Amino acid sequence: MLKTEYNAFFHQEGDWFVGNDPARGPWSIDACHAGPPTGLIVRALELRVTDKQLVRLTVNLLRPITMNGFQIETEIIRDGRSVCTASALLKDRDGRICASAQSLHIRHGKDIALPTTEVLGPCFEDARPGEFPVREHHHDLPFFADGIEVAYPPGQDDSPGPTTLWMRTLPLLEGEVPSPFQRLCPLADCGNGISRNCELAEARFMNPDVTIAIHRLPESEWLASEAVSHWPPGGIGTAVATLFDQKGAIGTAIQTLLVEPHQ
Template sequence: MTSKALMAPSFFSQNSDGVFVGNDPARGPWSADHCHAGPVTGLAARAAEIEIGAEKMLCRLTLDILRPLPLSGLRVAAETTRHTRTLATTQITVHDLDNTLCAQGTSMHLVRKDLGDVPTAAVVPLDRAKAVPGPFSIGVGLHDKPYFGQFLDVAYPPGFDLHPGPKTLWMRTPNLLEGEQQSPIQSLCALADCGNGISWNAPPKEMGFMNTDLTLNVHREPEGDWHASESISHWHSSGIGMSQSVLQDEKGPVATALQTLVLHPPKA
């Protein structure tokens, strides 16, 4: 079977002015004109990694989503705010074509060392060989244009069903940027922003659950192009929620992702 992710266009193309223009896979499920925040998080990680360089690993990325992120064009920049032998930090901004600030964030990078074997927690990795292909967990989008969920390769542990509540899935996504190989952490960002869409407690037609931010903490760079998310969402009558995800590759956990959620019933 042909891989949807490998055959899909990259999430973004970059024009001669340095603007990132979203392709169909970058479109979110909520609006036909705006991006899914996961691919944009990948652009934020890319900007931070370029700014700091490969000597240090991006270990934390926090992105506050202030406004919808238009597919028509985004400018993404990162500026160093601290750089020592051990760590570095950046301030990241995402602007639209009208120079409106749409998202902002920070990153932290730690120096790479070679310590040999060190003790760590014993965790049994998920077994992708037993995973069963299936649809993206959020189902159809709220518009009729091609969107993010239609360009992914998705697989679930045996016996899955798309019930409300916590879920685990494997995902392979399109490349981040046309003509450029994405870094391991960039390849993780789209999945990191899917926790709310994986572990919803009611379908979108019954309750909206958009995230207002994403914090990604990485303790090991992922390997391969298939990554898994074990996700749970906590929803409350206050209209506030949170999604928590443990992200893994085929060797075991590599990161955690947290999203703050705003809940809103559908309009009558």
């Protein structure tokens, strides 16, 4: 069950996107979790490129994304007959760039049956409700974990290590139904938390970026992540997640990680 009075991560005040409590991240009362703003970046890019399907997005997280309001600017880099590339900048009320993004869009081809590899995901019907793996936070206000529902397949739980879970989230924006790609973004940015190798009290595992690539659009509200984190010596890691809807695999999310033990 959701633990929030809000029906979306954000609301609009004029041209500004303003965070509701569930948009907040675990680190600061003033900063968003990166997943929901990534969804709004997707929204802006989908509104800019309407004749092709968004298939890949890389977001660079340059500074904390403020809860009190931001805008998103987009630009088409190159628009060809089959492929388009675009960019986006997320700016706070002081005009500072908090995140930049690059996207790839491809036109739909003819629906021709060709050989493919079907990758089946975890069975949703066998999953059981549970808590989001990362429940610790550095403030006493509601945050991202209060705006999502989680379910675990048999044999999976919220312990550290490689983990598979199902997630359903709030809509991104009050009064709107998110597109399939938009709906995927909050889960896609959670791979480092889902598959953390220890708890927050022992280490930080911050991601300065996230790349999402899909081979088809999700078709269900409940989406799954099968995630693993690699933390070799040196403090640079990755979290790699295969993403699923209830029919099977839909794509991949990769986060580069800064991993630091707590002193």
